[in-house]
Amino acid sequence: MAPNMELHDRASKIKLLLMDCDGVLTDGRLYFGPTGEELKVFHARDGQGIVDWHKAGFRSGIISGRNSPIVELRAKQLGIEFVKQGRKDKAAALAEIFAESGATADETAFVGDDTPDIQVFERVGFSAAVQDAHDSVKKAALYTTTIDGGRGAVREVIDLLTAAKRSLIRS
Numbered sequence: 534m535a536p537n538m539e540l541h542d543r544a545s546k547i548k549l550l551l552m553d554c555d556g557v558l559t560d561g562r563l564y565f566g567p568t569g570e571e572l573k574v575f576h577a578r579d580g581q582g583i584v585d586w587h588k589a590g591f592r593s594g595i596i597s598g599r600n601s602p603i604v605e606l607r608a609k610q611l612g613i614e615f616v617k618q619g620r621k622d623k624a625a626a627l628a629e630i631f632a633e634s635g636a637t638a639d640e641t642a643f644v645g646d647d648t649p650d651i652q653v654f655e656r657v658g659f660s661a662a663v664q665d666a667h668d669s670v671k672k673a674a675l676y677t678t679t680i681d682g683g684r685g686a687v688r689e690v691i692d693l694l695t696a697a698k699r700s701l702i703r704s
Contacts, residue, residue, distance in 0.1 A: 540676060543659045544697035549636040550586060551615070551627070551653070552687060554597040554604050556646035557663055560683030573603045574683065582688035583611045589695065592634060596626045598649055624652045644690050645670055646682050661690045 555561050558579055564572035583593055594615025595608055601618065608616045615633065617626035631637070642659035643650065646666040651673045654660035662674035663682035671677045676693070678686040 541697050541700070543639075543675065544642075544694050545700075546639050547642045547659050547694050547697075548591050548640040549630075549634055550583075550591065550593045550642050550644070550691065550694070551630065551657070552593070552595055552644045553646060553650050554595050554601075555599060556666070556682045557644050558595070558607070558683065558687060560681065561646065561665075571601055571603060573601065573607075575607055576683055576685050576688075578685040579683075579687040580607075580611055582685075582691040583613065586691050586695070587612050592636070594630055594634075596620055596623050596630070596643075596653065598623070621649070622652075623649055624656060627653050627656055642690065642694065644678075644687055645674075659694070 552558060558575055559573045566572060586593060593613045595604060595613060596617045597604060598621055599618065604618060605616060615630045617629065620626040638656055639658040641657040642661065643653045643657045644661045645653060646663045648667055648669060650670055654673050660674045661676045661678060662671040663686040664678050665681040678689045680686040680689050
């Protein structure tokens, strides 16, 4: 199968979109206030894309190596169903989400940016690296965005997935 056909075929099957947080939904920088509070910046386009993804009947989740109440809050705001934080073994978190959601590997996409995400890439049907991901992550991914993490890269992936589904319906 030609690379673009494989990308399209895999994208058209996705029903569950999973993402890392830091470096994917954010630009990867960590901000700490004077009393130690952690701050993160999320992009509105990613948020709108996730909301639209849910409106289309699909599900989403976050698998993050760090713990942050801000991630819980943002996930709740956007209706993100599965949130696994503080997970160094992201493959184990993925297995839990498969069990909870009933989704299969072929129906699942993951967007990542750093080396711990590669273990998830190997277990899903569609893997995407953000443009500014570590080189080894981009090499392992099926798709690399044209946009950096925290700047609308997740929206780019959602647009790609939904376009593949629309073209499947038309054919």
